Amino acid sequence: MDPERLADASRPRSRATVLHADADSFFAAVEQRDKPSLRGRPVLVGGTGPRGVVSTASYEARRAGAHSAMAMGRARRLVPAAAVLFPRFEAYGAYSRMIMAELATLSELVEPVSIDEAFVDLEAGPYAEDPATAAADVRARIRERTGLAVSIGLGRTKLIAKLASDAGKPDGLLVVDPADEDAFLLPLPARAVPGIGPATMAALERLDVRTVGDLRRQPLDVLTMTIGESSGTNLFRLARGIDERPVAISGERKSVGSERTFAEDIFGTETVAAAIDSVADEALRRLHAHGGGARTVVAKVRFADFTTVTRSVTLPQPSAEPAELRAAAQQAARAAGITSSVRLLGVSFHNLSTHAQLTLAWDEDQVGAPVVVPVPDVPAGPRLLDEANGRPGLDVEHPVLGRGWLVHVRAREATVRFETVDSPPARSQVVDLDAEPLTLVAPLVAEMTATDRTD
Template identity: 85%
Template structure:
């Protein structure tokens, strides 16, 4: 392992919510919840204002709204988040050629592979300032000798912080931490460790290897034994090709019946196919995910003889995988994903020009709205709209033909809500403004 703290972990603070506050001036300083807006929606991100009221990511949206009743609840705008992410990753790329994105809003950087190995703190300070200047967003950074320490340091530095843990200070930093802070320790593992009276990393370090392997299994036990001692030899490895693309949908009400479930599989597959097309190439393995009303979750897969980009073939495989899950009860969630992606895939040209008509599902899809005229059916709170004379803004809510909107953007003053009659004042759903990245 390396002898100095040159692994950097960067994590944008409350990323989705922060982008929304950046693009919507009237929400700055206010609690914001981003996620599913239906009755079974889940919080993707809660702003720090909402977190102070007890809301958090992965919580049901209904509970988060009860905890933070003043919060603005917004539908995710992934196009906007991706644009901000590209700027953040580009700035991190100025530090080193070895950047390993973990998700849309966090990454590891190996400073040994760049010109800043002798001054990690200075490099981190400068890149945080440049990211804030270009995006208006706060990024917390942790630096350590290993990925483990760097990740824990960035968590400890939140929000909007920078923490460098030198090798000599690792034990003083690691040992007092709660064991749940260690990446990979979830509720089940934490409960098993609790039975050993293990609550902190110091408690974990005192456990013999054989006790850990008997408690959580061979692989996990060895891993925890190493992590408790700060041993983490994983290199910073720039990610290669994306491993899968897909889509899933939680229904407002459980669905039941062969025809309705088949129609729902079609709708989810349509969205997964759109994402596969955007990615390019084809896939060899199709996976269906089914969650039943009792929260039991099953996944089944179908592997084709060779990679395919043919929609009909991939759709048939999705239905086959869903049927293999043995759907005989009410379904709460359906997902379809494509794996074993390949840039070289078989595409069968159609013999005629007939188009298949997609089967409609009664429940509104909890997915990205299509661009076009705003209606009650395609409206989602937070989506971007444009008026012929009033300019750009965003949707607050739509009821019938009455739309409540705010005409503001990243570089305007905060705006008050206005109610428009969509018959007299039609509004267009539009993509996010790319100039939100000008700083």
């Protein structure tokens, strides 16, 4: 493909009217919002057992070095004072719907990317002439309605809008006008560009590419020879700010996944199995960002001679359990008949089910039945709390003391903070479950009131 044609691709927008909104540290922020005693404190959301993984770290925890995808044990050592909580997807889904409803007031074209982020095309709404005011107003309304901070970026394209919201975090608004695009884009680290993962970045570093400016200086043929025609062409475009993807209303996403092309072909049962797990873990992170589970797992294998084979495994029901999905990816890869060197491996999840009942085992060593996350609009029936089903952070109710959240449960004693989004912070209390049974209940999600806004 002619590089001059790529570089001269049409840039139809003359204004920064693509908006990208991203809720800051979303899961942890919801927990701090709903649990008054955690406001301003470090919070880690994710697997709570010895092999758990951090899903989201609050900014207080990030300052101490914790981050998503980190082993929970390591995060706890870095932030010993952090509250470690099990995810409550019902609550996150409710807050997400409030955020998306406010974004929908700006335009008919809203494209959710995950549970906590979306693109909005302001050209398709009443705010095309003043996008910055629209962005500031919607940030304020989201804060007023939910109590959550949302960072927003405005740009001429999805690429610039997304990078701008990232640069504006936390709780920021950054407008990148077309005239300022290169000044904003070129100094950014190349790793910030969508599509550049660890393997691609390693290949680019061999070309002495560190920033987007370095990437732009690479000839098209060098990029395509280094990372493949499709990826090389895409990065050639993105380094020049060329992103022709429209903001589009879409139905349920059909699949999520990840692929990795190896710098050198790999071979051997153990080596390939380890690589499948690594690729599957990246696909799992994307599935988690999507906010649901999958029923079908597809493995893609490209051999050294460029022969490509795909095989799939379909589960009895949708699952978001990492161990189950990794095992299915390994099974699908074995079905591909890997008997020679491998150039590329991919793992993708299909038949996604955001609103179905999903088994979510965040800890590989959990004992007993998997935790069931109910359909957001259909509350689960009450269940008595015990050591088997108790997870830190889950909502509980006492017949006299009212609602609260579980700190931990050991044997027949539960430690609980009886507080809600509308109450003052509460001290921990120990409850004898034999004398005073507690009930696990669905999250109580309320929009902010005038008194909340002073917090």
